[in-house]
Every structure is written in structure tokens, then in C-alpha cells.
């Protein structure tokens with residue numbers, strides 16, 4: 110303490126000390142001090158105004174990113190590294206080690222659990238944002254923890270964290286499922302789509318390209334890239350240059366970005382176009398999920414229809430079928446060819462539809478839910494809003510069938526029954542629902 114005082118009182122330069130001795134200088138010093146104090150206040154005032162009044166600091170983008178806790182929590186230390194290593198440890202012959210981004214998400218949880226079950230090493234990464242109820246994500250995390258999968262809490266835009274993970278584990282594969290999902294929400298919060306689906310993808314690929322060895326990457330694209338395409342069923346060869354939502358546009362951008370990283374750096378990249386995936390542990394922002402909630406509550410549900418009472422339909426695909434498609438893509442992914450950020454030869458670049466090949470009108474989806482929940486829905490027929498929805502989706506899956514061994518086996522009725530079973534038990538609703546279907 111006394112030492113501190115001594116340091117504080119010591120003039121920093123001998124010259125300053127000398128100045129204090131002349132009365133003239135003292136006067137000058139006082140007036141300079143007054144000036145200094147005045148300008149300090151002006152400066153502090155300006156800082157206050159900048160940080161608390163600036164429109165950019167309270168802009169929806171900044172406040173939204175803060176609110177949605179996209180920042181990486183602290184990480185590091187031997188205990189943390191041990192958890193990372195243990196989770197990613199391969200436990201079967203010919204197993205792979207996979208970094209699963211978006212592991213606390215719907216598809217991420219199911220894929221992580223399936224990989225772990227067959228003995229692969231799995232490390233999860235998720236930012237636990239609040240796009241929908243984070244407690245559901247925490248429940249999925251708890252589920253995965255029980256199977257031995259650790260989820261690192263962090264954002265895919267955090268390059269330092271990603272590099273650290275690759276330093277600790279030489280991942281053979283990345284299953285990239287972290288994304289801003291939802292077609293309609295893109296009009297409310299466009300920047301979150303750019304943040305996760307474009308910037309986040311680039312930061313992940315930047316890290317993958319420099320990793321040694323480079324991993325093979327399988328990632329989630331979307332059926333929405335077909336946009337206004339009217340040729341059915343949708344084939345991978347069809348045009349995808351007419352997206353109907355910003356969500357679709359960012360997924361399409363992802364496919365082009367994948368092409369670039371494959372071309373320049375020799376990264377092995379496989380994009381999977383998921384078709385309206387549903388099932389237990391699903392996303393509450395999706396229609397089948399909130400329809401179930403609102404039917405049980407006796408609330409009316411908006412059912413979209415196209416012009417001239419046209420049917421709106423989706424190729425709803427059950428989660429277990431999607432998981433098989435993801436594993437098929439991982440298992441057939443060839444190695445990346447680059448090293449040290451340099452391409453050494455051509456690498457695999459693939460895109461597949463993962464759908465069910467059987468579109469169902471949304472009104473039929475509601476009828477199935479009514480039977481399962483034993484409650485009549487209050488239907489409110491509405492015109493399909495012009496906010497990104499397309500009238501129908503229908504996947505041609507012959508390419509995935511041929512090359513990934515993908516073969517969906519669950520129809521909507523069977524899949525929704527499993528969903529409703531899970532929904533009632535998860536939310537503790539006791540209800541004599543089953544038996545009649």
C-alpha cells in the first residue's frame with residue numbers, strides 16, 4: 110500500500126517537477142488543469158452519449174444478438190479439455206469423430222445420439238439462443254449428456270473457439286446443423302439468418318480448411334431452396350435460383366459457399382436438403398408442434414390455403430428417417446484433399462434431397478392431430494401469407510436412395526403418433542389419447 114502511494118506521488122518526469130517551482134508556471138499549470146478537467150468532462154460526456162444514445166447500440170441487430178446470448182461462454186482449462194476429449198473419443202472399430210454443430214437443436218440431438226450409440230466420437234457445439242424456448246434445448250442437452258455427449262456452449266462465429274476444438278480433437282467429420290431456422294421469422298429478424306447461415310458457415314469452413322487433417326463436412330441445406338420451382342417432384346437438378354424467403358436465400362447462399370470452399374481448398378462437402386422434418390423433441394416454432402399445443406388449449410389454428418382454395422402441402426419427413434440419411438451421408442463422405450489451407454486435388458461436392466416423397470395437405474395434418482389428441486381443432490382458414498411460404502414441397506429422393514442408401518419408412522400418421530406420445534409425456538399432460546388410432 111505504502112509502496113503504491115510512493116509510486117503515485119512520484120512525478121513521471123523531472124521536467125514536470127521543475128515547472129512547479131515558478132509562480133508563473135504554477136499559474137499556467139492551474140489553467141491547464143482547468144482546461145484538462147473541462148475537456149475531460151466533455152470527452153466523458155461524448156462517450157456517455159455515444160454508448161447510451163447511439164442508434165446503433167440500440168439497433169435491433171446488436172440488441173438482438175446480445176439478447177439471444179450468441180456469445181461464447183468461458184472455456185478452457187484441463188478439466189474442460191478432458192470433457193471435450195472424452196466426448197469425442199471413438200469407441201468402435203472404424204468409428205469416426207464428429208463435431209456436431211447445433212447439437213442441442215432438434216436434428217442435432219437425434220444425430221448426436223445416433224452417432225454416439227454406434228460408437229463414434231461426438232462433440233456438440235451450440236449457442237443455446239432463445240429463438241424458441243431454451244429450456245427445451247437444455248432438456249435435449251441433459252438427454253445427450255446421459256449418453257456421453259458433451260455440448261460446448263459457443264457460437265459458430267467464434268473462430269478462436271472452433272480452432273481450439275480442432276487443436277484438441279482431430280475431427281474426421283463435421284455435421285453442421287447449427288442454423289437460424291424458420292421460414293416466416295426471416296421477415297422479423299433478417300440479420301440472425303445472415304449471422305448464422307452465412308457468416309457462421311464461412312467461419313466454420315475457414316477453420317475446417319486450415320485444420321490438419323481437414324474434416325469432411327455434411328451440413329443442413331433445405332427444401333426451401335426450390336422456392337418458386339413448380340416442377341414436381343423436386344430433383345437436385347432443378348433450378349434453385351428463385352428463393353421465396355430470406356431463409357431460403359441464405360441456405361442457397363450456403364450451397365454456393367460450399368462450392369467455393371470445395372473448389373479452392375479441397376474440402377469434402379455434402380449438403381442435405383431437409384424436407385419439413387418433424388418428430389419427438391421437435392421445434393416449437395413448426396406448425397405440427399404449435400398446432401398440437403393450440404388444439405389442446407382450445408385455441409384456433411390458422412391453416413393456410415393458396416389462391417382459389419388451392420391446397421398447401423408439405424413432404425413431411427420423420428426425424429428417424431432424416432437421421433439415417435445424415436449417417437448415410439457421413440459414412441459415404443470422402444476425405445477432404447487439402448492440407449494447411451491448400452488444395453491438393455479435387456474433392457467431393459454433393460447435394461441430396463432428404464424428403465419423404467409423399468406430400469400431405471396441411472388440413473390432413475390437422476385431421477391426424479385431431480384424432481391423436483381427441484380434440485376437435487378450431488380451424489381458421491387463411492390465405493397463404495406472402496412471407497416466404499411456398500404452396501407445396503415434394504422430394505425426388507432417388508439420388509439419396511442410390512448413393513446414401515436413404516429409404517424413408519415412416520408415414521405422417523405413424524410419425525405424428527410418436528410425436529404426440531412424446532409431447533404429452535414431456536409436458537406432463539395425461540390424456541387417454543392412444544388406442545383408437
Ligand SMILES: O=C(O)[C@H]1O[C@H](OP(=O)(O)OP(=O)(O)OC[C@H]2O[C@@H](n3ccc(=O)[nH]c3=O)[C@H](O)[C@@H]2O)[C@H](O)[C@@H](O)[C@H]1O
Pocket residue numbers: 290291292330331332333383384385386394395396397411412413421422423471498
Ligand atoms: O423444409 C424446409 O426446409 C423447412 O421446413 C420447415 O418449414 P415449413 O415447411 O414452412 O414448416 P412449418 O412452418 O412447420 O409449416 C408447415 C406447413 O404448415 C403451414 N402453416 C404454417 C403455419 C401456420 O400458422 N399455418 C399453416 O398452415 C405452412 O404453410 C406449411 O405448409 C422448417 O420450419 C424450416 O426451418 C425448413 O427446414
